[in-house]
Amino acid sequence: MSTFLAYTAPAAGHAFPLVPGLLALRERGHDVHLYTAPDLVAPIRRAGIDAEPIDPRVAAIRPGDHAERRAVDRLRRGYRDLLRRGRLDGPDLDRAVAETRPDAVLVDALAYGAAIRAERGGLPWALTLPSLLPLPAPGIPPYGLGLRPARGPLGAARDRLGWRLVERLYATAMLPQLNELRAANGLAPIATPLSLFDAPDRVLALTGDPLEYPRPALPGNVRMVGAQPWDPPALEPVPAWLAEPGPPWVLVTCSTDYQGDERLAAAAIEALRDEPVRVLVTLADAAGARDLPEAANARVERFVAHGPVLERSAAVVCHGGMGIVQKAMAAGVPIVAVPFGRDQPEVARRVERCGAGRIVPARRLTPARLRAAVRTARRDPEGVAAASRRLRAAGGPERFADACLELVDAGERVSSGEGGIRTLGRG
Numbered sequence: 001m002s003t004f005l006a007y008t009a010p011a012a013g014h015a016f017p018l019v020p021g022l023l024a025l026r027e028r029g030h031d032v033h034l035y036t037a038p039d040l041v042a043p044i045r046r047a048g049i050d051a052e053p054i055d056p057r058v059a060a061i062r063p064g065d066h067a068e069r070r071a072v073d074r075l076r077r078g079y080r081d082l083l084r085r086g087r088l089d090g091p092d093l094d095r096a097v098a099e100t101r102p103d104a105v106l107v108d109a110l111a112y113g114a115a116i117r118a119e120r121g122g123l124p125w126a127l128t129l130p131s132l133l134p135l136p137a138p139g140i141p142p143y144g145l146g147l148r149p150a151r152g153p154l155g156a157a158r159d160r161l162g163w164r165l166v167e168r169l170y171a172t173a174m175l176p177q178l179n180e181l182r183a184a185n186g187l188a189p190i191a192t193p194l195s196l197f198d199a200p201d202r203v204l205a206l207t208g209d210p211l212e213y214p215r216p217a218l219p220g221n222v223r224m225v226g227a228q229p230w231d232p233p234a235l236e237p238v239p240a241w242l243a244e245p246g247p248p249w250v251l252v253t254c255s256t257d258y259q260g261d262e263r264l265a266a267a268a269i270e271a272l273r274d275e276p277v278r279v280l281v282t283l284a285d286a287a288g289a290r291d292l293p294e295a296a297n298a299r300v301e302r303f304v305a306h307g308p309v310l311e312r313s314a315a316v317v318c319h320g321g322m323g324i325v326q327k328a329m330a331a332g333v334p335i336v337a338v339p340f341g342r343d344q345p346e347v348a349r350r351v352e353r354c355g356a357g358r359i360v361p362a363r364r365l366t367p368a369r370l371r372a373a374v375r376t377a378r379r380d381p382e383g384v385a386a387a388s389r390r391l392r393a394a395g396g397p398e399r400f401a402d403a404c405l406e407l408v409d410a411g412e413r414v415s416s417g418e419g420g421i422r423t424l425g426r427g
Helices: 012-028 038-046 070-102 112-121 152-186 195-198 263-273 305-311 324-332 345-351 369-379 381-393 397-415
Strands: 002-009 031-036 052-055 103-107 125-129 204-205 223-225 250-253 278-282 296-300 313-318 335-337 355-358
Touching: 002 012, 002 070, 012 031, 012 038, 012 324, 012 397, 031 038, 031 070, 038 052, 038 103, 070 103, 070 112, 070 152, 112 125, 112 152, 112 195, 125 397, 152 195, 152 204, 204 397, 223 397, 250 263, 250 305, 250 381, 263 278, 263 296, 263 369, 305 313, 305 324, 313 324, 313 369, 324 335, 324 345, 335 345, 335 369, 345 355, 355 369
Parallel strands: 002 031, 002 103, 031 052, 103 125, 125 204, 204 223, 250 278, 250 313, 278 296, 313 335, 335 355
Antiparallel strands: none
8 A cells, every 4th residue: 555645735725626536545545644734634634634734834925916906917926925935835845755754745736846846856746736737739728818719720820829928928927936946956947837747747637527628638647637526524514594495595705715806795795685595605714804795685604615505506606716616516506707817717718618607707897797697697507517417527536546546556667677767757
């Protein structure tokens, strides 16, 4: 049996999707350890995973991208803060390796310093990506812009130019600091952010159909393991107010990794106050950021486990984060996505494209537009049902576990001399 160490960025949306796959590994008899944000350790331990806190100094660095007005400044600010973490999470991964002595390491895609240490360290390792795969391919629109797929010569030209632009924007935002961090760890600089996906022995993309567009082929080290929705075990039974008879609920949720999206909560309460629904707003770290309007059918909480709410929901209104999108889609609940930044414009476009919901751009957010979008999304139950069936068929915990075991199997072949030079990353 083997030992696996997973190290994540300090965000629920990066830790929770690993839990189903790690539990599948444990059920096969392997040892698993998860290092993550201190406030997530207790619920993950209750699920049966050996969880430990990362260095609290890493968790204390919060991305401040929401404070910037222009998209390009938000991108630069976000990576500046993530790479400040990188100076700390690299040594912190070394600590975790020393404590657990793993056979393979799983490193979150936003833990840049930890990924550098894993690349340098010699153990088989995988990059875990709880989002869409940001790699170019024919027919795939440039990542992050939320563009519709385009066909024909003009569409191909748009995509070529768009990918060059996106690659340049990300290179400008992150490469100077990233290459400084690589040099400090004895690694050569990289010329493009896309090279980050070449170094790992495996890239585990925790998504797939229908959110991923079809690709002619995947790089040899990439595994699409499918959506991995997970909620922490509840400390208490389903709240009595949630189980009371009445109209269906609409779940309105802000990002668990604060990004200044509390105006979505305010707009949703205004939009749905006279609709035949009950509204549950979960604010996470946006709690207290602004005063919200009151409505007789609205309830505001900092956090409620999404699973029991989705069972009773007629729609979800959200920022377009991968966690809530994949949970809602798996449950067959229509989505209205209001993307504020990060990967959300891209995720929102995929939601609309696969028939699971509608988009309201944040710059055009009004109660009237949001109300109309919720009504429209609710009128297409077959669209979201079809998307849900595809999502659930596209992978899951067992596929995640299989991909992790590939790491150990290939590593054992290399260490025993089979195959000569270590070429794990392309097999």
